[in-house]
């Protein structure tokens with residue numbers, strides 16, 4: 440049904456216009472307590488066998504929505520009501536910024552992929568904090584992903600991230616330092632250990648200082664050389680981070696300028712996950728993103744050592760019930776394998 444709606448209707452509209460419409464619909468849903476609760480009851484993962492605990496936070500299921508959809512923390516409850524186990528909002532920057540000129544979001548329908556060069560369009564950390572403070576009507580695990588404001592020079596990057604962290608860490612179930620988006624000039628240079636160490640150290644101090652100690656993760660690019668993946672993993676261990684999210688979009692493609700996500704990213708994303716697991720074992724929580732399309736992909740990521748899995752492009756092509764469907768099928772598979780908890784398979788093939 441969704442495939443029909445997608446090919447006959449949605450595809451014909453500008454991708455970003457459809458995106459904004461979806462965010463508005465989900466934000467509206469979040470303001471309708473009864474509908475929100477009914478949907479949440481019907482679609483969210485409730486099976487105890489799907490529960491995942493990572494860095495002290497309880498997730499109702501392993502599959503969450505990756506950063507970039509709910510950039511302004513406008514509709515996390517609506518997203519949770521559709522069946523995602525967590526929502527990573529952002530990327531949020533300390534200062535509001537418009538992002539790159541449009542068009543900046545492109546569908547590659549045949550490849551089940553997307554290219555984007557959004558450039559962290561968002562209303563800034565203070566506005567996001569205001570939204571996050573609003574009471575929640577349904578339970579939702581919210582990760583907050585922060586990035587550098589475009590006009591801030593590299594030499595002041597740490598202070599810029601710290602400003603966002605101060606606003607947002609107290610409101611986040613976990614915090615993510617994003618140094619891997621390709622659409623802010625120079626951002627990915629921050630993945631070099633010499634720049635990343637002071638940056639993560641400064642943000643960690645803020646995250647550690649919140650009343651509940653906010654878990655801190657770093658999100659990396661799939662385009663890092665293998666040795667650099669190892670170097671970031673070693674640094675994360677050294678600094679006592681809680682985890683790594685791998686991966687962001689790739690710039691290795693021949694299309695429009697921007698980051699590629701979806702099916703073509705699957706192989707490299709899995710490769711980076713395997714490398715990280717080999718390096719850190721279970722000392723860090725690994726969150727796998729990139730080309731996840733169905734329950735087989737989620738299962739494979741868990742086996743390879745991810746405790747949590749995220750998707751975004753798969754949802755665009757899979758339709759509104761995508762996450763709910765995957766969680767339902769995962770629950771069946773857990774029982775078929777005679778397991779009590781999906782966490783039992785984490786790292787089994789690593």
Ligand SMILES: Cc1cc2nc3c(=O)[nH]c(=O)nc-3n(C[C@H](O)[C@H](O)[C@H](O)COP(=O)(O)O)c2cc1C
Pocket residue numbers: 505506507508510529530544553555557559584617620658686687688699700701702704728729730731749750751752753
């Ligand atoms: C339109 C779009 C916008 C994105 N914006 C962000 C972002 O702001 N911050 C971020 O860390 N990742 C962002 N991402 C990357 C996703 O979070 C994810 O890491 C990547 O798309 C790979 O997952 P997927 O193949 O399931 O889409 C964005 C992805 C897309 C498609």
